[in-house]
Amino acid sequence: MNPQAVFVQLGGSLKAEGFGDGQYHEVQAKTLLPGLGQCVIIAAMKIATKATLIAIVLVAVCVIIALMTARPGESDNTQMVPDPCGPKAKVWEGGDWPMFHGGRGLLGRAAGTLSDSLELLWKFKTADQIKSSPVIVEDVVYVGSSDANMYAIDFETGNQMWKYQTPDVIEATPCVIEGSVYVGCSDGFLYALDAKTGSFKWKYETDGEILGAANWMRSPDGQDLWILVGSYDNMLHCVDSASGKAVWTYETDNYINGSPAVADQKTVFGGCDAIIHVVSLTDGTKVAGIDGGSYIAGSAAFLEGQIYVGNYDNVFVRADIATERIVWEYAESDSPFFSSPAIGEDVVIFGGRDKQVHCIGRDDGKVVWTFQTLGEVDSSPAICADKVVIGSEDGRLYVLKLSDGTKIWSYETGQPITSSPAVVAGKIVVGCDDGYVYAFGAK
Numbered sequence: 001m002n003p004q005a006v007f008v009q010l011g012g013s014l015k016a017e018g019f020g021d022g023q024y025h026e027v028q029a030k031t032l033l034p035g036l037g038q039c040v041i042i043a044a045m046k047i048a049t050k051a052t053l054i055a056i057v058l059v060a061v062c063v064i065i066a067l068m069t070a071r072p073g074e075s076d077n078t079q080m081v082p083d084p085c086g087p088k089a090k091v092w093e094g095g096d097w098p099m100f101h102g103g104r105g106l107l108g109r110a111a112g113t114l115s116d117s118l119e120l121l122w123k124f125k126t127a128d129q130i131k132s133s134p135v136i137v138e139d140v141v142y143v144g145s146s147d148a149n150m151y152a153i154d155f156e157t158g159n160q161m162w163k164y165q166t167p168d169v170i171e172a173t174p175c176v177i178e179g180s181v182y183v184g185c186s187d188g189f190l191y192a193l194d195a196k197t198g199s200f201k202w203k204y205e206t207d208g209e210i211l212g213a214a215n216w217m218r219s220p221d222g223q224d225l226w227i228l229v230g231s232y233d234n235m236l237h238c239v240d241s242a243s244g245k246a247v248w249t250y251e252t253d254n255y256i257n258g259s260p261a262v263a264d265q266k267t268v269f270g271g272c273d274a275i276i277h278v279v280s281l282t283d284g285t286k287v288a289g290i291d292g293g294s295y296i297a298g299s300a301a302f303l304e305g306q307i308y309v310g311n312y313d314n315v316f317v318r319a320d321i322a323t324e325r326i327v328w329e330y331a332e333s334d335s336p337f338f339s340s341p342a343i344g345e346d347v348v349i350f351g352g353r354d355k356q357v358h359c360i361g362r363d364d365g366k367v368v369w370t371f372q373t374l375g376e377v378d379s380s381p382a383i384c385a386d387k388v389v390i391g392s393e394d395g396r397l398y399v400l401k402l403s404d405g406t407k408i409w410s411y412e413t414g415q416p417i418t419s420s421p422a423v424v425a426g427k428i429v430v431g432c433d434d435g436y437v438y439a440f441g442a443k
Contacts, residue, residue: 086403087359087368088345089386097136097422100173100213101340101380104262106301108342108349110384110423114399115442116408121427122158123436126151130431131171133213133380133420137195141422141429142181143437144170150183150191151437152198155424158439162198166191173213173259173420175227180241182227184210190229190237192244202244208232212299213259215267216241217281226281228267230256236269236277238284248284252277258299258340261307266321270296270309276319278307288324293317298380299340301348308348310337316350316358318365328365333358340380340420342388344402349388351377357390357398359405369405373398379430380420389428391417397430397438411440 091113101108132144140161141153146169152161172184180201181193186209192201206229214229217238225241236250254272260279261268266287267279272295278288294313301308306327310316316330316337339351347368349359357371375393382389387408388400393416399409419431427441 087347089402090345091385095424096138097134097424098177099135099175099215100133100259100299101301101342101420102382102422104215104217105303105343106215106259106261106299106340107303108301108340108380108382109344110382110389112424112426113385114387114389114423114426114428117443118399118409118411118428118440119443120411121439121441123438124151124153124158124160126435126437128169128435129433130419130435130437131433132431133173134422134429134431134437135174135176136422136424136429137176140195141437141439142174142176142195143419143431144172144174144183144185145431145435146171147435148185150174150181150193150198152181152195153437155427155429155439158437164191164193164198164200168209171211175214175216177216178225178241182214182216182229182241184212184214184229184231186210188231188233190214190227190239192227192241204237204239204244204246206231206233206235206237208234208255211257215260215262217262217267219247220282228260228262230258230260230269230271232256234271234273236260236267236279236284238281250277250279250284250286254295257297261300261302263302264305266302268300268302268307268321270298270300270311272296274311276300276307276309278321288321290319290321290324290326292319293326293329297336297338298350301341301343303343308341308343310339310341310350310352312336314354316341316348316360316365318348318362330358330360330365330367332367335376338378339390342381342383344383347402349381349383349390351379351381351390351392353378355392355394357381357388357400357405359388359402371398371400371405371407375416378418382421382423382428384423389421389423391419391421391430391432393418395432397421397428397440399428411438413438 126145127147129146134143139155150164168187174183190204208231232255238247276290294311307319318327335353341350353376359368373392379391415434421430
């Protein structure tokens, strides 16, 4: 009898010649271990009798079982392979949250992790709305209020450490660096205060209100600290931190509402002139000007030569500095974007006035997920490991899953949250239109 091939396929059938009639017959093989997938054993052999065939089938099944039991089993130490299509979570390095969106690139990345279950630790009352976003440095929370005061609050207890009164509303987020607090005010001045005591150091005058946060840079020789701030006088101002005098100014054609992002010896910002400006930090000269499509109210994020920002014409863009071109556009919203984006490993997350939180791919700008709130979302998100933290004008602070945007936790204040959250050491701090600063931590 000629040798024939016997095929044993788990969950399928066995075909063999050797039943005495010269035909192929099928014997169904029972699936013994689900999840194995398809396993095919090919053996060339001589089949003489039914008994031989049955013996071969039994041996084959035993071999399959042996192979399966030899594979590593699932245990508490098994690391599951993440979904290749889902956003990648990363535990970022760092500690404090010293300025708007956490750092000079305005990336919205928070170090450490957050608990799935949070509780209110404390809340601190001011006399008016808080549009300013809190920053946290060395266990002190700094935040401005529409009651015209700049506050320093103990991070652990929520007790006031000091306050400094200005002549007008403070909506801008402070920047804390090297023992000083730099904050813009609606009176058109940039204030420098002592971070420990709140005592006045100097003020720098612009010709328009300052609503966006300040940023900082080193002078070309590395000796001096320079402060950057935009104003409604259409100018970006570079100010010496020691003297409070202008180093250089850069003029645009309309208001500058957001904060300038800093990286690679450049600063990047959008304006109400609909241009994404790229400026040399050395001398304030223009490096590039990219058409943003419509006026830009929020702050751009700046990473690896790429700029991420939304505009008032309901479009969010990624722009490339080297080519001075728009790489992709996300136009899936029917409302403007005032929220500034947080940049993850492979996604970009931001709020919209369509009442949604949007998560899109960094590479292609395609939607990954959206989360529906009950109010406009001008608050800017923070990404902390596998979670996203953001406020909404529906009065809630949300913690969402980075992977799919599902809600993990929320807290209702009863008043709009346009302030952007700061996340440090597993705790969240955010301002609210009810005049309170809220702090949350693990239960």
